[in-house]
Amino acid sequence: MTPSRIAFATILAKDLRAELRTLQSLPAMALFATTTFVIFRFGLDRTSLSGSLASGVLWATLLFAALLGVNRLFVSEREEGGFDAIRLAPIDRSALFAAKATALFVYLMVLELVVVPIFALFFLGSAAALLPLALVLLLANLGIAATGTLISSMAVHSRARDLLGPLVLLPLVVPLMIAATGASEPLLALGGPGYHRFGTWLAVLSLYDLIFLLVGYAVFDFLLED
Amino acid sequence: MYGKGLRPLSIATVVAILAALSLVFFYAPLDADQGFIQKIFYLHVPLAITALIGFVIGGVFAIFHLRSGNRKWDAYSYVAIHMSVIFGVAVLITGSIWAKASWGHWWVWDEPTLVSFLIVFLMYATYYPFRYAIEDPERQGRYASVFAVTAGAFVPLNFMAVRMAQSLVHPRTFGTANGGLPGEMMFTFLVCLAAVALLWVTLVKLELTAKSTSGQLKRLRRALDAPAPGAGASRIAPEVS
Amino acid sequence: MIVLLSATPALPLDEAGKYVAGAYIVFLALIVIYVAIMASKLQRMEKELRELAGFAEHRAQGDQAAPGRGSEGQSISDSLALTGAEEAASDE
Numbered sequence: 001m002t003p004s005r006i007a008f009a010t011i012l013a014k015d016l017r018a019e020l021r022t023l024q025s026l027p028a029m030a031l032f033a034t035t036t037f038v039i040f041r042f043g044l045d046r047t048s049l050s051g052s053l054a055s056g057v058l059w060a061t062l063l064f065a066a067l068l069g070v071n072r073l074f075v076s077e078r079e080e081g082g083f084d085a086i087r088l089a090p091i092d093r094s095a096l097f098a099a100k101a102t103a104l105f106v107y108l109m110v111l112e113l114v115v116v117p118i119f120a121l122f123f124l125g126s127a128a129a130l131l132p133l134a135l136v137l138l139l140a141n142l143g144i145a146a147t148g149t150l151i152s153s154m155a156v157h158s159r160a161r162d163l164l165g166p167l168v169l170l171p172l173v174v175p176l177m178i179a180a181t182g183a184s185e186p187l188l189a190l191g192g193p194g195y196h197r198f199g200t201w202l203a204v205l206s207l208y209d210l211i212f213l214l215v216g217y218a219v220f221d222f223l224l225e226d
Numbered sequence: 227m228y229g230k231g232l233r234p235l236s237i238a239t240v241v242a243i244l245a246a247l248s249l250v251f252f253y254a255p256l257d258a259d260q261g262f263i264q265k266i267f268y269l270h271v272p273l274a275i276t277a278l279i280g281f282v283i284g285g286v287f288a289i290f291h292l293r294s295g296n297r298k299w300d301a302y303s304y305v306a307i308h309m310s311v312i313f314g315v316a317v318l319i320t321g322s323i324w325a326k327a328s329w330g331h332w333w334v335w336d337e338p339t340l341v342s343f344l345i346v347f348l349m350y351a352t353y354y355p356f357r358y359a360i361e362d363p364e365r366q367g368r369y370a371s372v373f374a375v376t377a378g379a380f381v382p383l384n385f386m387a388v389r390m391a392q393s394l395v396h397p398r399t400f401g402t403a404n405g406g407l408p409g410e411m412m413f414t415f416l417v418c419l420a421a422v423a424l425l426w427v428t429l430v431k432l433e434l435t436a437k438s439t440s441g442q443l444k445r446l447r448r449a450l451d452a453p454a455p456g457a458g459a460s461r462i463a464p465e466v467s
Numbered sequence: 468m469i470v471l472l473s474a475t476p477a478l479p480l481d482e483a484g485k486y487v488a489g490a491y492i493v494f495l496a497l498i499v500i501y502v503a504i505m506a507s508k509l510q511r512m513e514k515e516l517r518e519l520a521g522f523a524e525h526r527a528q529g530d531q532a533a534p535g536r537g538s539e540g541q542s543i544s545d546s547l548a549l550t551g552a553e554e555a556a557s558d559e
Contacts (some may be wrong), residue, residue, distance in 0.1 A: 111379065123253070154369045158359035168356055171349035172380055175387035182391060197390075204390065208383055215379050219372045222292045247491075262483040266490045273494075316497050320490045327486035429501065436508050443515050452522045 004092040011082075011099035016106060018076065024071050026040040026110060033065040033115040037122050041217040050121040055184040056148065058119055059177055062137075063144075067166045069107050070148035073100055074156040087224055097149060101213070105145040112137050129187040132198070136183045143176040146212040153223055179204040228435040228466070232428070239428045242421035246414070254414040263327045268415060270320040272422035274343060280310030280379065280426055280451050281350060285378025300367035301464045303374050305433045309426055314347045342388040349377050349384075367464055383402035417441055437466040 001009075019025060040057045041047065049057055077083050079095075086096045116137070120127050147169060155165035183201035186194035250268045259262035284306035291299035321340045326332045335341055356373055360366040407415065444465070447454070 067232050137435050147376075150372075154356075154360075154372065157362075157365060157369070159355075159361065160359055164356060168352045171345055171352065172376070174345050175380070175383045179388040200390065204383075204387055208387075211379050211383060212376075214377055217293070219375060222368055225368065225373060262487055265487045269490055269494055284525075312497065312501070316494055317484055319493050323486050323490045323493070327483060370477060425498075432505065436505060436512075439512055443519070447515075450519060450523055450526065452519055 003090065004095045007089060007090065007091045007095040008085075008102075010101045011096060012102050015103040019103075019107070021215070022197065024152055025072050026107060029065045029068050029107070029111050030114045032068060033061050033111070036061045036064065037119060041122065047123075050125075050188055050190040051179070052185045054123060054188040055181045057123070058188075059140075059181050059184065061119075062108075062115070063170075063173065063177065065111060066108055066144050066148065067114070067169065069111070070106060070144075070152045071155075071162050071165050073104055073149060073152045078156045083224060092221075093224045094217045094220045096224070097153070097216050100153070101145045101149040101216065104142050104148055108141040108144060109138075112141070117164065124188065124194060125190075126192075129193040132187055132193055132195070133184060135202070136180055136187070137204070139202060139209060140176060140180040142209040143205065143212060144173060146216050147172050147176075150212070150216040150219070153220070176205065176208050179208065228431065228438040232431050232435060235424070235428050235431060239421070239424040242417070242424050246418040246421040249414040251415055254411050255408065257411075263324065266320060266324045266327070268418045269422075270317060270324055271415070271452065272419040273320065274317045274339075276422045276426045277310040277313040277317055278343075278346070279423075280306050280313065281346070281381060282378055284310065285374045286387060288374035291371045292375070297367060297464065298466065300371060301434065301437060301466045303371060304357075304464050305430050305437070306351060307374060309430050309433065311347070311350050311353070313426060314343070314350070317343055318347060336392075338389045338392050339385070342385045344345075345384050345388065346377075346381055349380060353377075363464070379460065434466060437463065441466045444445075 037057070040061070044053065044057070046053070074082075082096075086093055108224045114132065116133070117127075120130060148165075151169045151172065152165050155168070156162050179201045183198055183205070186196040186198070246268070254265075254268070256262065279372055284303045287303035289298050291297070291303055318340075321337075321343070321448055322332050325334045325340070327339065329336075353370070353373060357366055357370050360369055
């Protein structure tokens with residue numbers, strides 16, 4: 001394995017192990033999402049959701065829960081000198097980007113594994129949509145992971161870092177959300193999952209992921225310069 | 227020397243704007259669908275196109291900054307984005323006026339280009355708090371350049387996604403106005419586009435000259451060992467020297 | 468032309484005129500606001516430059532016996548600067 005790959009694997013393993021041991025992000029994100037569902041139940045005065053309402057509630061909640069995870073992504077690096085270590089190591093610095101983005105992706109997948117069934121339990125009539133929905137979730141998570149890692153790595157060096165990350169990230173993920181909700185809305189329709197323009201929206205999601213993974217990977221080196 | 231060429235540039239801009247206004251109100255024919263309201267487009271669309279290109283130019287300058295490390299590119303990038311945001315305000319206001327005139331509401335979600343522009347505007351509006359939150363000037367410049375590049379990549383994606391989200395094929399009046407523009411309208415439109423683009427370039431140059439002058443003053447002050455001025459210097463606008 | 472005018476515009480012509488005028492006025496207003504901001508920046512710079520010029524002259528006088536100035540004629544800017552320096556000196 002090249003040094004960069006070793007670095008990637010090490011950082012990723014460290015992050016996942018730390019999360020497993022301290023459980024500081026994931027339970028909070030899951031709890032936040034669940035409580036938000038309850039708030040929506042009362043806010044919308046609905047006990048079941050379908051179509052665009054279901055899609056909107058699900059994606060808005062997932063997005064805001066993801067922001068919680070994004071905020072915490074680089075805090076340990078900042079506080080414990082992880083950035084300096086990467087700078088000193090003779091490796092491709094984008095390995096840090098890849099590792100952190102993968103970690104965030106894993107957190108989001110785990111979050112959704114817990115939260116989406118709860119959403120189905122609370123609001124959906126059947127679980128038929130969940131399998132195709134998983135595909136949408138997978139692609140969307142890639143996009144959030146790429147952009148979230150990029151923005152978070154900059155926000156962590158700023159004042160008011162908890163504010164700056166979400167502020168900049170939210171407009172940035174609007175196209176992602178448009179595509180994700182566009183694909184989910186027919187899936188969650190009342191009569192059963194529909195696939196109107198499903199392929200097109202997946203293509204948009206993939207394009208978004210590709211572009212921002214590339215951008216993140218390309219500029220990350222400049223972010224770590226001293 | 228940033229001020230060099232500013233005078234001929236501004237003269238050209240004045241001439242272009244006068245020519246454009248004359249064409250709009252005395253030469254261009256009245257639109258069959260929209261009537262007199264269509265005249266707003268000669269202002270709104272060139273502003274929008276110029277602002278969007280301005281954002282892209284800001285991204286290009288940002289790439290130069292990242293690759294060369296020369297701080298002047300960061301200043302150019304900032305000013306380009308700054309001017310495009312200001313033009314963006316004009317786009318949204320004129321777009322809103324047009325919406326009110328056409329459809330009776332000050333904002334409509336039916337016009338995908340306007341909605342996309344709103345999202346792009348919101349994205350670039352975060353450029354200022356983002357810069358302001360990063361204290362170290364060198365880091366601020368670098369991160370701002372990364373932002374400009376990321377946001378530049380975001381713009382086309384955003385337009386595509388918003389356009390696709392239109393489920394109804396709404397008869398967009400801008401669509402009918404643009405596709406198959408008669409010769410006189412197209413000519414007027416192009417002159418307006420040139421005038422607004424010249425205005426953008428002139429204002430960017432003006433802003434850079436002002437920044438440069440301010441930078442020279444600081445330099446002079448340092449050389450003379452004079453005490454620092456009372457008013458606090460801007461913390462987000464990069465210096466030009 | 469008359470055919471076009473009699474075709475249905477989105478709003479009656481006089482009302483439409485107000486909206487079009489409004490849009491162009493907004494454009495004009497933004498430009499004028501920008502000019503005003505630039506003017507205030509210029510004002511600040513002038514004040515600072517005047518202050519620095521005074522400081523520099525003060526230092527030059529301290530270094531040498533007297534600053535020799537040739538018998539060239541004065542340009543308008545020079546007269547402005549000199550009157551400014553006199554005013555500044557009288558202000559102190």
